[in-house]
Amino acid sequence: MDALVAQHLLNWLVLGSIYTLVALGFSLLFGVLDVIHFSHGDVSMAAPFVALAVIQAVTVTLVPDGGTATLILAILAATLVVGLFGVLVDWLVIRRFRAAPAMMALVATVALGTVVRELIRTLYPQGSNPKPFPALTTEVLRLGEVAVPVFSLIVIFVSVATVAALFWLLNRTPVGLRIRAVAEDRAVARLMAIRPDRIFAITFFIASAIGAVGAVFFASHAGVVRFDFGVQLGLIGFSAAVIGGLGSMQGAILGSLLIAGVDTTVQMTIPDGASYRLVFIFALVILVLVLKPSGVLGKPVFEKV
Amino acid sequence: MLEMERVNTSYGTVPMLREVSLRVGEGEMVCLLGPNGAGKSTTFNAICGLLRAESGQVRIAGRDVRDCGTEALASLGVGFVPEGRRLFPTLTVRENLRLAFDAARAPALEFAAQIEKMAQLFPRIRERLDQRSGTMSGGEQAMVALARALIGEPRLVVMDEPSLGLSPKLIDEYFQIVARIRDQGKAVLLIEQNAETALSIAERGYLLVRGRIALQGASADLLRDDTIRHMYL
Ligand SMILES: Nc1ncnc2c1ncn2[C@@H]1O[C@H](COP(=O)(O)OP(=O)(O)O)[C@@H](O)[C@H]1O
Numbered sequence: 232m233d234a235l236v237a238q239h240l241l242n243w244l245v246l247g248s249i250y251t252l253v254a255l256g257f258s259l260l261f262g263v264l265d266v267i268h269f270s271h272g273d274v275s276m277a278a279p280f281v282a283l284a285v286i287q288a289v290t291v292t293l294v295p296d297g298g299t300a301t302l303i304l305a306i307l308a309a310t311l312v313v314g315l316f317g318v319l320v321d322w323l324v325i326r327r328f329r330a331a332p333a334m335m336a337l338v339a340t341v342a343l344g345t346v347v348r349e350l351i352r353t354l355y356p357q358g359s360n361p362k363p364f365p366a367l368t369t370e371v372l373r374l375g376e377v378a379v380p381v382f383s384l385i386v387i388f389v390s391v392a393t394v395a396a397l398f399w400l401l402n403r404t405p406v407g408l409r410i411r412a413v414a415e416d417r418a419v420a421r422l423m424a425i426r427p428d429r430i431f432a433i434t435f436f437i438a439s440a441i442g443a444v445g446a447v448f449f450a451s452h453a454g455v456v457r458f459d460f461g462v463q464l465g466l467i468g469f470s471a472a473v474i475g476g477l478g479s480m481q482g483a484i485l486g487s488l489l490i491a492g493v494d495t496t497v498q499m500t501i502p503d504g505a506s507y508r509l510v511f512i513f514a515l516v517i518l519v520l521v522l523k524p525s526g527v528l529g530k531p532v533f534e535k536v
Numbered sequence: 537m538l539e540m541e542r543v544n545t546s547y548g549t550v551p552m553l554r555e556v557s558l559r560v561g562e563g564e565m566v567c568l569l570g571p572n573g574a575g576k577s578t579t580f581n582a583i584c585g586l587l588r589a590e591s592g593q594v595r596i597a598g599r600d601v602r603d604c605g606t607e608a609l610a611s612l613g614v615g616f617v618p619e620g621r622r623l624f625p626t627l628t629v630r631e632n633l634r635l636a637f638d639a640a641r642a643p644a645l646e647f648a649a650q651i652e653k654m655a656q657l658f659p660r661i662r663e664r665l666d667q668r669s670g671t672m673s674g675g676e677q678a679m680v681a682l683a684r685a686l687i688g689e690p691r692l693v694v695m696d697e698p699s700l701g702l703s704p705k706l707i708d709e710y711f712q713i714v715a716r717i718r719d720q721g722k723a724v725l726l727i728e729q730n731a732e733t734a735l736s737i738a739e740r741g742y743l744l745v746r747g748r749i750a751l752q753g754a755s756a757d758l759l760r761d762d763t764i765r766h767m768y769l
């Protein structure tokens with residue numbers, strides 16, 4: 232295989248994996264709670280900052296040069312914290328709009344996204360500036376002419392494992408059965424002794440924790456993180472979920488791979504493509520929405536509105 | 537088993553139920569009749585606590601529904617067949633039944649044995665256990681909805697127009713099964729528009745008209761009543 236094509240495929244899979252981890256949350260939250268949680272990208276992007284703070288705390292108090300072990304610990308802690316942050320978001324904000332028209336929750340979460348970003352900016356020391364984010368690993372495997380960063384393999388592997396775990400949880404476990412029941416019919420779920428608010432909290436934890444992993448990979452991939460990176464990641468993740476079909480997990484994956492495909496292709500084939508990538512990505516989003524408003528794999532959810 | 541006492545509800549500012557009282561005794565089968573829009577499903581929702589009563593009280597097995605909450609009713613021994621069946625359509629038949637079984641929290645029961653029991657009551661369910669319930673025919677869905685209400689061995693079953701949309705032949709079959717449930721000593725509240733069928737298997741009945749109980753009595757008396765004859769027969 233042509234080395235350049237192989238590199239291209241690898242980039243595509245890495246970006247596709249990162250976008251998938253964010254898009255899944257949008258789709259899951261929409262499917263279960265019927266809300267578009269527009270601040271999902273910003274909530275997720277809190278994770279790299281939590282990770283940085285943990286690294287800081289560990290290196291100052293325990294080991295001066297924690298290395299990879301510290302980074303992994305920091306990422307796990309950030310995943311947990313952001314998962315709980317998602318639960319808090321639901322409890323503080325989203326819960327108020329359970330019975331309200333979808334538009335109200337949407338507007339509230341758009342506002343919430345700004346609040347989250349500004350909180351990161353003010354709470355984190357010199358929060359307006361980009362922060363270098365440590366690489367998980369800089370090792371590179373050489374397969375013939377193709378250079379394969381180990382980081383890429385980790386991103387792809389963790390994403391595939393996360394997706395598999397999510398599917399297993401939803402389709403094979405008692406709590407997954409309850410999540411699906413609440414997604415379909417909250418009122419009848421209550422007759423089956425299921426408390427929807429608990430299911431919503433669990434769903435928010437899962438979605439936010441998965442998004443946190445995506446955001447950490449995003450930061451690690453870029454090498455830096457800034458308080459407002461969640462806007463772009465959120466927009467891309469949301470768009471991926473929408474073109475795949477909001478509410479469909481398979482759709483979120485497909486949409487992410489589509490967008491990542493356009494993303495990498497533009498960056499590779501068009502001179503100075505990196506500057507235009509968002510134009511092409513969102514042109515694709517518009518195109519899909521014109522051709523199939525419910526998304527590629529979606530049920531026609533928007534027709535009743 | 538079920539007591540509703542002077543319950544009032546409104547949708548926004550529009551009053552719906554007015555001073556509705558009804559009771560279903562242990563092992564008794566009672567029907568609630570009424571034309572479209574009379575407030576029958578509103579009554580169902582008030583009974584299961586999905587709709588809050590403004591005043592009045594609903595007690596099931598001696599417990600105030602407002603205090604114990606909708607989620608506790610299954611474990612108090614109540615099975616529900618909501619209007620339009622409301623199965624979880626993308627869940628399989630087995631999953632639908634599993635949720636209801638777990639909700640009953642009856643440690644003495646075993647899921648496999650209960651499934652077997654339901655399959656004997658509704659032979660058509662047996663081969664369909666792993667089919668998504670939304671892909672089944674209306675008649676099959678009606679049977680699954682009833683099995684879902686029964687799988688936890690409830691002492692009271694509340695059904696809201698369970699036979700709606702079934703063919704006349706299936707309606708007969710359906711009510712034979714409902715009669716069997718009655719004969720097992722379960723209390724049943726059957727909400728129906730089809731007065732003749734309902735009164736033929738229930739011991740007593742209530743007639744709901746525009747949110748009020750307009751008439752109540754033994755089935756035989758109601759069958760002879762002019763209002764009911766005029767409205768239905
Ligand atoms: N959620 C609701 N909001 C406002 N009005 C409602 C609602 N549900 C039912 N209604 C109205 O209340 C009346 C009684 O409805 P319902 O209890 O469903 O009647 P039935 O089951 O006897 O046909 C109807 O006029 C209906 O339009």
Ligand SMILES: [Mg+2]
Binds near residue numbers: 577619696697
């Ligand atoms: Mg009704």
